[in-house]
Amino acid sequence: MSERILIVDDDRAFRGMLVEALTDTGYQVVTASSAEEGIKKAGAESFDLILHDIKLPGMSGLEALPHLADAAPGVDVIVMTGYSSKDSGVQAMQLGAYDYFTKPFHLSEMEVVVRRAMEKRRMQSELAELRKRGRSTPLNNIIGQSTPMMALKERIARVAELNADVLIMGETGTGKELVSDTIHALSNRASGPFIKINCAAIPENLIESELFGHEKGAFTGATGAKPGKFEQAKGGSIMLDELGEMPLHLQPKLLRAVEQKQAERLGGAKPIQYDVRIIAATNQDLEQRIEDGEFRSDLYYRLNVATLILPPLRDRKSDLPELADFFLDRANRRLGTDIASISSDAMEIFFNYDWPGNVRQFANAVERAAIFCTSSVITPAEVDQAFSNKQPEPEQRGMVLPETDLPLKQALIQYERHLIEHALRKAGGTQTDAADALGISAKNLWNKLQKHGIDPAMFKNR
Numbered sequence: 231m232s233e234r235i236l237i238v239d240d241d242r243a244f245r246g247m248l249v250e251a252l253t254d255t256g257y258q259v260v261t262a263s264s265a266e267e268g269i270k271k272a273g274a275e276s277f278d279l280i281l282h283d284i285k286l287p288g289m290s291g292l293e294a295l296p297h298l299a300d301a302a303p304g305v306d307v308i309v310m311t312g313y314s315s316k317d318s319g320v321q322a323m324q325l326g327a328y329d330y331f332t333k334p335f336h337l338s339e340m341e342v343v344v345r346r347a348m349e350k351r352r353m354q355s356e357l358a359e360l361r362k363r364g365r366s367t368p369l370n371n372i373i374g375q376s377t378p379m380m381a382l383k384e385r386i387a388r389v390a391e392l393n394a395d396v397l398i399m400g401e402t403g404t405g406k407e408l409v410s411d412t413i414h415a416l417s418n419r420a421s422g423p424f425i426k427i428n429c430a431a432i433p434e435n436l437i438e439s440e441l442f443g444h445e446k447g448a449f450t451g452a453t454g455a456k457p458g459k460f461e462q463a464k465g466g467s468i469m470l471d472e473l474g475e476m477p478l479h480l481q482p483k484l485l486r487a488v489e490q491k492q493a494e495r496l497g498g499a500k501p502i503q504y505d506v507r508i509i510a511a512t513n514q515d516l517e518q519r520i521e522d523g524e525f526r527s528d529l530y531y532r533l534n535v536a537t538l539i540l541p542p543l544r545d546r547k548s549d550l551p552e553l554a555d556f557f558l559d560r561a562n563r564r565l566g567t568d569i570a571s572i573s574s575d576a577m578e579i580f581f582n583y584d585w586p587g588n589v590r591q592f593a594n595a596v597e598r599a600a601i602f603c604t605s606s607v608i609t610p611a612e613v614d615q616a617f618s619n620k621q622p623e624p625e626q627r628g629m630v631l632p633e634t635d636l637p638l639k640q641a642l643i644q645y646e647r648h649l650i651e652h653a654l655r656k657a658g659g660t661q662t663d664a665a666d667a668l669g670i671s672a673k674n675l676w677n678k679l680q681k682h683g684i685d686p687a688m689f690k691n692r
Contacts, residue, residue: 233278233348234258238268238294239310240286244333248281251337252344265294273301279347284311284318292318295325306347310335320581323548324574346377353380368415372408373556374549378541382409389536390416395488395508397473397533399516400540402683403590406511407471409538414467419507422466425459430475438480439496442487448497458495460487460504467507473533474514474525481526488532508533543585543592550580550592557593558608561600569600572608579613587683617688647682650675651689659690 235257239245242263249259260275262268265286272280280298284291291309298307306328311318319330328350329343369383389396390413398406407426414424432440439448443458459468470476476484487493488508492501510533519525543549554572562569572580576599585591598616599608649668657663664686665675679686 232256232258233351234260234276235344236260236262236268236272236275236277236280238262238265238280238286238291239283240264241283247337248340251341255341255344257344265289265291265297269294269297269301272298272305277302277305278351279344280305280307281344282307282309284309284322292322292325295322295327299326306351308343308347320578321574323581324551324577326551328548350375350377350380353384368412372405372412373553374546375552376541376546376548378546379549382538382540385538386412387416389413389538391418392536393418393507394536395533396510397535397537398509398511398540399537400511400513401542401588402513403588404513404540404542405589406513406540407469409540410467410469410509410511413509414507417467417507419466423463424467424469425463426469426471427459428471430472434477437477438483441480442483442493442495443498443502444496445498448495452497455495460493460506461502463504463506465505467509470508470510472512473510474512474516474519476525478524478526481529485526485529485532488529543588547581551577553589553592554580554596557596558600560593561597564597565600567600567603568606569603569608570606572596572599573610575610576608576613579610579617583617583687584685586680586685591683643682646678647684650678650682650684654684654686654689657689659686659688661686 235252237245237248237252237259238261239248240263245261245263249261252259260271260277262271265282266289268280268282280302282291282294282298286294289297291311295307295309298305307322307326309319309322309327309330310333311322311330312333319332322330328347331340331343369387372379372383372386374380386409396410396413398409400406410426411424414420427440429437439456439458441458441460443456443461444452445455446452470484483493487504491504491506493504494501516525516530516534520527520530554577558569558572561567580592580595587594595613595616596608599612602612602615603609650664653664653667654661657667661675661679662672665672668675670678678684
């Protein structure tokens, strides 16, 4: 049976054009000329999608959205507007709409969004089937119902059932560790250990011993044999976070561990077999690292089989309201606050921002806004304070150096970030002035901003 779409629009000619286009695409189409009629039909019949005009006689499209949610729960609504597109479109999404169009629009554009909405609904049905089989609980920890996230969840569910190694790729803050947790929890190794190791956080002279273990006398201070992380993960999974930082000289040994599931301890001669699933994660462009001679192509191609690419937050902004509710609830529990919601004006600020630091940055912004909030609702004023990132200038509090127990490489990265943020703060967010103050080119500064996930807009004078 073909999928059914309800069109609610008072313009007979426009409505007819949509009916013809969608019918030709293979959908069954039902129409209504008012919001009241649309709500009635949505409650009486079964639909997979609703296309709804904003400006209607009587009840408006915006006023109809909560009624449609009651009449047809779980059915996505795409709104169409010919005026105040930005304000009404954003407001509609805040009220639960899946997407919006501004009239006039190209039919080809509409067909793409409709198809994506239908794909999302099919994925939701598949996930519902997974729930019936009792395999979906870990997936519920991944927040988001947008098309990119539904596609990701479906792929996670498929990959988790296999015994293949997995490569997770995504920008900083997109949730790579959460995805790795979910894969392990959904796998047939869920009852086994899940060992995690950050390849960038361990000094280069210690990482081989950490991963593969060592024998007694392998180096000064090795007073006894010690199993490595691969051995400790027996029967379970191991996560190699920040894989791109793996030292080049160790990559052949890692390749052997990936391909043959065996390697020798440091100072040992007998190979040890590993019963382990490898989940690797990186925020780096490994193909570029290969071109730069910093990563082995054979290791990359061996891992790049079951690959998950995590979408950045800017590509799934329709998930912001659900994420906001989650992080606000978490902030209330952490801070002991009792904030009920985020105002629509404050949410609009969130929608208009591109979140270079992704979900991690958004979570931080919500919690900072909660700290500044003195009522039960977060307003634009608290969001502005959260974005301002105001703190005493380094001259007033003394230059803060990185923690001394950090590895040198990590300490230098942290210190570089500190200097860049200080320069941007002094320059009011103007990149050229900040670059001049740092003594580097504007292009070099831009590259460093991408590297650290720093948004110069956060430092603009308000």
